[in-house]
Amino acid sequence: MPLSGLIDQIIHSSENVDIVELLKHLNPKIMLGIPLLDGTNPASCFPRFTIGYEATCYSYLWSEVFAADIFVSKFQDDLL
Known part of the structure; x- marks a missing residue:
């Protein structure tokens, strides 16, 4: 799951x-080795306040599901 999606779920399912x-x-x-720079807050530029963010966030995840389904349906015989 992308960092932004995970942060969003934790923020909206917890208090304080x-x-x-x-x-x-x-x-x-x-981030696997990419350090968070001291004094920065990447969540401050997180686009959760934009109109339609929810649809954009979750449609991105669904696009990965559809892409995987299309790939398997096309190349299933070659994968086995």
């Missing part, structure tokens, strides 16, 4: 979330 501490905790697990 310290976003900076959350990012410090999640960044090493998700």
